[in-house]
Amino acid sequence: MAFNMRPTKNPMPTQAPEIRKHNFDEVAIGYTQEMAIDEAKRCLNCKNPGCVPGCPVHINIPAFIAKVAEGEFEAAYQIISESSSLPAVCGRVCPQETQCEEHCIRALQKLPKKDENGAMIKDENGKPVMVQGEAVGIGRLERFVADYHREHAAVAVPEIQKNGHKVAVLGSGPSGLACAYDLAKWGYDVTIFEALHVAGGVLMYGIPEFRLPKAIVQNEIEGLKRMGVKIMTNMVVGRVISIDELMEQEGFEACFVGTGAGLPRFLGIPGENAKGVYSANEFLTRVNLMKAYQNDSSTPIQHAHNVIVVGGGNVAMDALRTPLRLGAEHVTCVYRRSKEELPARKEEIEHAEEEGVVFDLLRNPVKILEDRTGSPSPRSPEYNPNYGNVIGMKVQKQKLGEPDASGRRRPIPVTVEEDPDAIYTIPCDCVIIAIGTSPNPLIKDTTPGIETNKHGCLIVNEENNETTKDGVFAGGDAVTGAATVILAMGAGRKAAKSIHEYIQAK
Amino acid sequence: MFKIVKKEVLNPTIVRLVVEAPYVAKKAKPGQFIILRAYQDSERLPFTIAGEDPEQGTVTIIYQIVGAGTLELNQLNEGDELSDFVGPLGRPSELEGLKHVAIVGGGAGCAIAYPLAHKLHELNADVCSIAGFRNKDLVILEKEFEEASQKFIKMSDDGTWGEQGFVTVGLENEILARQGKENQFDEVIAIGPIIMMKNVVAVAKKYNIPCIVSMNPIMIDGTGMCGCCRLLVGGKLKFACVDGPDFDGYEVDFDSAAERNTMYRDWERTKYEEGCNLLKEAK
Numbered sequence: 001m002a003f004n005m006r007p008t009k010n011p012m013p014t015q016a017p018e019i020r021k022h023n024f025d026e027v028a029i030g031y032t033q034e035m036a037i038d039e040a041k042r043c044l045n046c047k048n049p050g051c052v053p054g055c056p057v058h059i060n061i062p063a064f065i066a067k068v069a070e071g072e073f074e075a076a077y078q079i080i081s082e083s084s085s086l087p088a089v090c091g092r093v094c095p096q097e098t099q100c101e102e103h104c105i106r107a108l109q110k111l112p113k114k115d116e117n118g119a120m121i122k123d124e125n126g127k128p129v130m131v132q133g134e135a136v137g138i139g140r141l142e143r144f145v146a147d148y149h150r151e152h153a154a155v156a157v158p159e160i161q162k163n164g165h166k167v168a169v170l171g172s173g174p175s176g177l178a179c180a181y182d183l184a185k186w187g188y189d190v191t192i193f194e195a196l197h198v199a200g201g202v203l204m205y206g207i208p209e210f211r212l213p214k215a216i217v218q219n220e221i222e223g224l225k226r227m228g229v230k231i232m233t234n235m236v237v238g239r240v241i242s243i244d245e246l247m248e249q250e251g252f253e254a255c256f257v258g259t260g261a262g263l264p265r266f267l268g269i270p271g272e273n274a275k276g277v278y279s280a281n282e283f284l285t286r287v288n289l290m291k292a293y294q295n296d297s298s299t300p301i302q303h304a305h306n307v308i309v310v311g312g313g314n315v316a317m318d319a320l321r322t323p324l325r326l327g328a329e330h331v332t333c334v335y336r337r338s339k340e341e342l343p344a345r346k347e348e349i350e351h352a353e354e355e356g357v358v359f360d361l362l363r364n365p366v367k368i369l370e371d372r373t374g375s376p377s378p379r380s381p382e383y384n385p386n387y388g389n390v391i392g393m394k395v396q397k398q399k400l401g402e403p404d405a406s407g408r409r410r411p412i413p414v415t416v417e418e419d420p421d422a423i424y425t426i427p428c429d430c431v432i433i434a435i436g437t438s439p440n441p442l443i444k445d446t447t448p449g450i451e452t453n454k455h456g457c458l459i460v461n462e463e464n465n466e467t468t469k470d471g472v473f474a475g476g477d478a479v480t481g482a483a484t485v486i487l488a489m490g491a492g493r494k495a496a497k498s499i500h501e502y503i504q505a506k
Numbered sequence: 507m508f509k510i511v512k513k514e515v516l517n518p519t520i521v522r523l524v525v526e527a528p529y530v531a532k533k534a535k536p537g538q539f540i541i542l543r544a545y546q547d548s549e550r551l552p553f554t555i556a557g558e559d560p561e562q563g564t565v566t567i568i569y570q571i572v573g574a575g576t577l578e579l580n581q582l583n584e585g586d587e588l589s590d591f592v593g594p595l596g597r598p599s600e601l602e603g604l605k606h607v608a609i610v611g612g613g614a615g616c617a618i619a620y621p622l623a624h625k626l627h628e629l630n631a632d633v634c635s636i637a638g639f640r641n642k643d644l645v646i647l648e649k650e651f652e653e654a655s656q657k658f659i660k661m662s663d664d665g666t667w668g669e670q671g672f673v674t675v676g677l678e679n680e681i682l683a684r685q686g687k688e689n690q691f692d693e694v695i696a697i698g699p700i701i702m703m704k705n706v707v708a709v710a711k712k713y714n715i716p717c718i719v720s721m722n723p724i725m726i727d728g729t730g731m732c733g734c735c736r737l738l739v740g741g742k743l744k745f746a747c748v749d750g751p752d753f754d755g756y757e758v759d760f761d762s763a764a765e766r767n768t769m770y771r772d773w774e775r776t777k778y779e780e781g782c783n784l785l786k787e788a789k
């Protein structure tokens with residue numbers, strides 16, 4: 001088959017920024033079959049592919065892409081699903097540019113630039129103009145294949161020989177779902193215990209509809225149910241029932257803890273308790289899980305005009321783009337390092353910029369200012385309904401010093417002596433804090449024998465993901481701290497294998 | 507799943523529900539709360555556990571119809587099922603070892619105060635309950651308090667029930683009456699509107715008596731995930747749903763808590779009126 005030597009990726013069709021910033025529909029529309037086949041032909045089917053080791057779960061990328069190039073989309077899906085249980089999700093939210101695509105040979109090549117007719121473009125000296133190649137759109141192809149499968153494959157009710165062993169899975173985020181999927185496939189009787197009223201974890205309450213439609217997540221969960229996995233919502237393990245009770249009284253032979261890192265951090269600066277200050281988790285939960293974006297929703301949300309989001313990760317990008325869709329006129333990202341250090345996926349940063357988000361980089365919040373004019377009492381003639389609301393944020397300029405423990409350059413405050421404008425105020429009526437989360441201490445506090453490190457993350461044996469307690473395994477953000485969907489999914493699958501070995505050896 | 511086995515109207519706006527929730531009933535301790543959703547897509551509403559029966563597998567809650575959420579909840583009747591019911595959440599109240607306790611409840615807060623009085627009574631503590639209502643028509647749980655307390659002080663704003671005056675007056679008189687005596691209070695527990703709790707703390711402070719308050723900020727998940735229930739306690743941020751709901755009253759920043767509770771006041775009012783109008787039309 002002839003390879004397609006175009007240096008650039010097929011662009012992803014998206015809703016235009018002007019339109020999409022006013023709706024919650026998915027931003028990316030997805031490749032057509034023609035675009036997918038065309039893109040797939042850019043893959044050189046390398047003997048020693050760089051992409052596969054770059055993928056945390058080692059999907060056989062060249063093999064699935066070869067099937068796409070042949071138009072065998074279902075076969076491509078089967079290859080992906082050997083390694084990944086959530087391709088429709090990962091194809092949308094994985095940071096491919098720092099994983100598989102970073103190592104794709106096509107991104108490392110320079111190729112001659114061509115015009116529309118395929119003729120080489122030359123410079124004034126008659127030498128061909130060279131362009132840096134782009135990686136094969138692996139993520140876009142993964143997404144295409146998963147969507148094709150969901151829309152075309154018949155709903156299968158798998159025949160599974162039950163083995164009679166009971167396993168409890170705590171938390172229904174990507175790690176829990178992946179662990180449950182493998183165990184159910186091998187015949188285990190799996191029950192997922194989820195604290196919230198719906199399953200899906202961050203995929204449901206955190207990542208917004210416009211980036212990951214909730215119907216896709218629910219489709220995965222329905223698939224699990226068809227495999228016989230029981231899902232018990234409203235079960236906060238540690239409060240409603242403990243791990244010891246699950247194992248000693250309810251007959252579960254092993255547990256998987258995939259409870260995530262859901263505890264939001266705050267800045268610890270004055271004014272943080274003002275009205276209009278949200279954690280990203282609160283803001284996104286109100287909008288996503290509690291559907292505050294619908295007009296008839298029973299959950300309130302502030303429809304702010306001028307929003308500041310503190311932080312620069314994926315969570316911050318979601319927190320920036322959500323208020324825009326609720327009608328905000330100005331949305332500003334305040335981040336203490338420079339653009340290079342922004343931890344968010346590149347695509348999300350670009351999308352945010354296209355939608356009009358302003359990046360105020362090298363700034364650190366020092367104080368949140370509150371409206372203290374008038375009276376808070378509705379009975380007073382001076383009543384001010386906005387009394388106690390945020391009216392602005394005082395920030396301090398930063399410069400970058402030496403790299404710190406994380407390898408990124410450390411921000412150092414610029415003093416007023418160095419720059420008389422080093423500290424200034426940005427007006428706003430809403431602040432969303434997206435500076436990270438850590439694991440909830442509940443499981444540790446209620447499970448004797450489970451140990452955590454100084455960040456509150458569960459300690460596991462890296463070989464098999466077993467915690468310090470016999471029969472209890474863990475993975476995902478609960479172990480790593482806030483990370484990624486694919487790492488959580490990979491950890492869930494690894495733990496499933498260990499649980500299988502643990503029970504078979506008993 | 508979570509069937510309402512009993513529904514009782516305690517006063518025109520306060521209702522008691524007994525709900526089938528065996529897991530919750532097995533674990534519930536005084537001071538803890540649950541979060542429920544009436545229907546799919548309803549708001550998540552937190553309520554203190556007002557009693558539990560582990561054998562029957564039921565949990566009692568008492569709610570006041572104050573907003574759109576409780577108005578909607580009130581549409582459900584005996585035999586209907588709640589969509590979700592999760593708990594017990596929060597830390598239980600620390601009641602062990604207390605000997606002479608003043609339990610101060612204001613309005614609907616009495617529903618939360620009563621189970622504590624009951625539990626302390628069971629633990630053989632000397633309980634003095636001080637309950638305050640605007641007027642006699644709003645009184646709830648009178649008989650229950652009577653039974654659970656050595657002494658029961660009734661206060662009303664207009665004097666139509668017990669003495670006229672705020673609960674702080676009843677409390678201060680009782681503190682003075684016991685001063686220097688063997689039965690002086692070793693703790694005051696206050697539950698009610700924020701302004702009431704703030705004033706009760708001021709009285710307790712005056713006489714150097716420790717004072718515990720039970721906070722009820724706006725919540726979503728109740729597990730520590732959203733941080734919307736955060737309060738300033740001793741200058742530090744605390745999450746009421748996991749660190750509380752009980753806190754040392756001396757340390758709580760009541761003004762900021764009161765402010766945060768008004769975050770959605772206008773929205774709540776419109777929703778509530780919409781809800782009321784819909785009900786009227788339906789009738």
Ligand SMILES: Cc1cc2nc3c(=O)[nH]c(=O)nc-3n(C[C@H](O)[C@H](O)[C@H](O)COP(=O)(O)OP(=O)(O)OC[C@H]3O[C@@H](n4cnc5c(N)ncnc54)[C@H](O)[C@@H]3O)c2cc1C
Pocket residue numbers: 093094095170171172173174175176193194195196199200201202203206207208235236237238258259260261262284314315318345440442443475476477478482483484485486488
């Ligand atoms: C807004 C946002 C955007 C993100 N964007 C991206 C992205 O673009 N790409 C990417 O790869 N990653 C992204 N992430 C990170 C990614 O979502 C997480 O790394 C991943 O979801 C972790 O999966 P998990 O299974 O470990 O936990 P979670 O998804 O956090 O799920 C944990 C589940 O456990 C439940 N739980 C907690 N405690 C208990 C308990 N005691 N009992 C029972 N259940 C409990 C929780 O309710 C939750 O449902 C984002 C995260 C957020 C918040």
Ligand code: SF4
Pocket residue numbers: 042043044045046049050051052061062065103104105106136138
């Ligand atoms: S490195 Fe790139 S070109 Fe090579 S197999 Fe992987 S996707 Fe194809």
Ligand code: FES
Pocket residue numbers: 724725726727728729730731732733734735736745746747748
């Ligand atoms: S209610 Fe969400 S953290 Fe307390």
